[in-house]
Amino acid sequence: MTVDATYPDPGARAVRDRLVAVRAAMARDGVDALVLRPSPDFRFLGGRGAGFLVVTMDEVAETGDPAPYVPDDARRVGVDPEMRVRELFGLAIEAELVPAATVLEPLRLRKLPGEVDAVSRAARAAEAVLDGAGELAWFGATERAMAARLRALLLETGCEEVLSVRVAAGEHTARPGHLPGGRVINPGDALLVSLCGRWDGYCAEVARVFAVAEPPEDFEAMYSVVLAAHHAALRSVRPGVPADEVAAAVADVIDGSGYGRFAAPCAGRGVGLGHDEGPRLRPGDGTVLAAGMTLCVEPAIYVPDLFGARLADVAACTGEAATVLTTSPHTLRVLDH
Incomplete structure (x- = not known):
């Protein structure tokens, strides 16, 4: 061979x-x-x-x-x-x-320790690009232009293959799977950015939410719900817990906030050699989590024609809890240029 x-x-x-x-x-x-x-x-x-x-x-x-x-x-x-x-x-x-x-x-589903390390390196590389987003010039640029800039930065990390770069501004943040287009990014916009690529053969996706100059009205309140759901998911990820119980923990938070009908149907999925593997953190997936599983935890709320927010981090199911492989804070960052 x-x-x-x-x-x-x-x-x-x-x-x-x-x-x-x-x-x-x-x-x-x-x-x-x-x-x-x-x-x-x-x-x-x-x-x-x-x-x-x-x-x-x-x-x-x-x-x-x-x-x-x-x-x-x-x-x-x-x-x-x-x-x-x-x-x-x-x-x-x-x-x-x-x-x-x-x-x-x-x-x-279950990765060897060396595979978990490779996923961790991939997640940290994507996270580093997003951490540097505040240094880029967003005002007046298009979604497509900023996606191209982020793609170039991703490749500079040693990324072997860029699987997706998503940049959504304003009302486009409410569209799951939105592809970057010609919309100009303006002050007062919400901004959703996600990066997914392959490093050392293994995949990871990280997503962060920003506000341009200042958050839109009511956006911070909605974002706080997504953040609480994200924390609830990570607390639930541990060996012996069915995947749909993690999804239920996310639903409890979002439903209790009144945003339930706007929640994404899936709160996460497995990552590894592929960017979309099992298990799926959604109702009906009874896969029991086990040590060695690596998950992209990604709760989201999408309010049509207004705004949306999605946080994505990679976590490994280890020991009795989840080890989050990304470390940057999730406070809502305001971009000032």
Whole structure:
């Protein structure tokens, strides 16, 4: 298997241990082979090149042509969700195709100590860029221009891949998933900024809220609710607690404030080799948190056509509580230029 130094080697022993667990899960689910292209699952099992990784009960092959390595008698084959249609047809097999994530996602929930360290480094790098936001010239700039500036700063930290840079001003802060556009940032605007990238192969997202010159009317009160919900979530993250109980702790705070109908439906998700992993901190996800899980905790309130606020920090589930991997204060910062 070829090795690319772009990503930290998880270690031959770790990969062997993962393969033992993967093959046990494959046997349980009746999956005869996995075919992965470069993706978080690919890297999880030691893939380093630009081709495919094929895992069967007998071998592991990194190759440009996966078809010859899939057993002729395979009945079910797990495929990477990022595979293209032409790649699926290229397998030329009659087996049932199923998502490889059904086998791999549960095994990726808990991280080794070295992986937690890598996530921590990623979170601190993103946080450092946001901590320096006050030194940038925001007045009169567009969302798109500031997003480009932040993207450049993110790359200067050693970020290998920028997954998203969100800058939303004024009424745009009330739009989940808003993409930076041509809106000019003016005094009196609320400002929501989030950064998500990959460092050393691992992902982290951090989001902060600012006010430009002065906060809009009633914004500080709403932001204080988001901050209280954020603290409630972090207090709830610990081994043995179901993910939906963390979501319930957030809902209790936001519902009690009167903003319940404006709350984001999900209060967080797992991060690691991918930027959107399990578990999900939302109603109905009964995944029990365990040591080694790393979570982006991100409660939010979005009041349509007015403003919104979202705080995102990365926390590791360790010992009996959460270890927050980001350290900057959450006081509402007012940008003065």
